[in-house]
Amino acid sequence: MLFNSINFAIFLPIVFFLYWFVANKNYKHQNILLLVASYFFYACWDYRFMFLLIFSTLLDYFTGLKMFDAKTSIGKKFWFWLSIGVNLGFLGFFKYYNFFAESFAEALANFGLHVDVWMLNVILPVGISFYTFHGLSYVIDIYYNKIKPERNFIDYAVFVSFFPLLVAGPIERATHLLPQIQRPRKFDYTTAIDGLRQILWGLFKKIVIADNCAEYANLIFNDSAHQSGSNLVLGALFFTFQIYCDFSGYSDIALGTARLFGVELLRNFAFPYFSRDIAEFWRRWHISLSTWFRDYLYIPLGGSKGGIWMKVRNTFIIFLVSGFWHGANWTFIAWGFLNALYFLPLLLANKNRNNIGIVAEGRMLPNVREIFSIGITFLLTVFAWIFFRANNMTHALSYIKGIFTKSLLSMPTVLPYSIFALLVFFITIEWIGREHQYALQRFGMKWPKFLRLSFYYLLIILIFAFMGKEQEFIYFQF
């Protein structure tokens, strides 16, 4: 069930009604309802993988309790590594088996040894990377005594499978989400209205911007060998907006939906394309994943505490792992590596925390220096997305080679003016709203009510006008 589908438009009000009008006497009943609704939501994708979700939930629930109750440190370690091993084992099997098998065979072939590796026809269970990371953070936090295990299985299962975040995040932390599940939620009018507004903005980003950009990005990437340099640049730009609006649109719908149920999820995006350097970009892009890697990989590896080489090593490790998390393909690893390279000069010059605040805060327009740094950062990002979108390394390299030809200066032949107009409209609203949680949050609040509502209807009309392609969210594959 996609967030941008009519099925979800029916599912959500039903669950909302039952949650606030039928199960509202006791928050435990609400939790049971959320769990049933979440499992139903997941089963709509593929009921066969329900067992995996339930198994993963049971595993982390029991190992959490066993770890906490263990009398000896060996016992604690046993349960800890059992959970880590099984979780990563499942993730590795479903997501990476074929990649490793194929890479192994290719490596042997380089030495003249030809082996027939066993390739499996494995379907990637939707959301596995997300719910596995939920579970891992929970188990790791218990192991390091940051939290106590949750004894109520229903509460824990809701934490893992709460339907707004189940298939593509944000990757929640037990310290943030579990306390909200363990206590009664009160309906708040302002929060709920804000949630609906965020859903509207998310749908606009996904259906109007991302799906339209996808059409042209696919057209150009799928036929890149026959495209001019200028078309290839446009293709990369379309993909840049596609992936941002696709994923941040999903996150907006997830956050907005959770708010309707009185739950606040972690923010996942903070206008990353207005970043002034790559370090800032990574503080604003897929925040829940970046902070996950920071807390559970970068810091345990020593973080920035050691010498400069330790910092460099750890930075490369988290970027490479982050790339690999996105998928079993060398292109994702190259994308991670490239971002690590971008990050390196800032790290060495100790300038990776220069741009912490909001760009041009309190001002309508950025200054020349800000425009320049935003432009450079944006171009670097666009370049890196080529690796992310390409089918394989050969495709990525030939795509880049195709850009740097004489035809780069030719007039592009793919010129969808209506999409350009929509992009300008979108970027303007994003810029105006950049000081808030999401662009539409305070947009038009000072306008007369009639005008503001008309603007919302305009967004709805655009959504309906472009609806129908129902493209899947890119991050479902991760």
Next chain:
Amino acid sequence: MKQFLVKSLWFLLPVLLFFTAVEIYIRNSENAFITKANYFQKNKEQIEVLVLGSSHNQNGVNPKFFRNKTANLSYGSQDIQIDSALFFSNVKQMKNLEKVVFELDYHRLDIENEPTFYRFPWYYLYYGIEVQPVKFVNKISLYSSNVDFFNNIILDQFSSNYKPQVINEFGFVEANYSNDFLDLNYDETKIEATAKERLKSRHKEVSDENFKHNVSRIESMIAYCKTNNIELYFFSSPLYKTYIENKIPKKDQKVKNYIQQLIANHKIHYYNFENTSRFELKDFSNDDHLNAKGAEKYTKLIDSIIYQ
């Protein structure tokens, strides 16, 4: 909460009204699918000839030119699984049915629509057949089956240069204002020069599995017709030479072999008009579809054969 519900409902009311209006509009606007379905449901018991097939028969067979009451249930992209479902779900109620005209063209045996084919809900809504599971939402809303498709149709209808199709009572489109050959001014040289590009991905599917399924569906129909004294006629539709030249030879041979086998094993009535001089360039709307003029010729030909 009360305030939230009241305000949300007021806000959503125009959206719901819009949705309802669109649904009513598309269900009531004239189109070939619905007209054909309505004609069939109304006259089911009197129908003597039933025509099944894909867009080749949809555009090539005009029931108006049959001497007896005929329904043409062929639609664009209709595969043999839908033909078979339409046949078996209705045949018992078609008390006067004597003859079935079945399109056995080169492309048909290797294809089977994906379960997500957007017209499955239409067949559910207008013929009551559920060839593949239809989502609940599509069972109640035609618009939701392909929002993009209907948006384009509605936008087209409201554009200033819109010319409506002329659809007769049988759901056959007698006048269509745009087609490939007309756009090329029926210039033979241009048509031939652009054929490769136009046909590069047309009917290139090859699937032994689909072939096997379709063969079994055809054989079930043959068996049923034999036991119930219904005459089943197989036709290969007229095609323009550019289409024939761009066929995949191996696939073509496979289909021909199968037809030979059918004739030998079941003694079926089979007529091949694929490559006949009876049809000229101006009878076609594109490489593999007849226009209304061509359809008149082809229908009269079929009529004369089945009543000879």
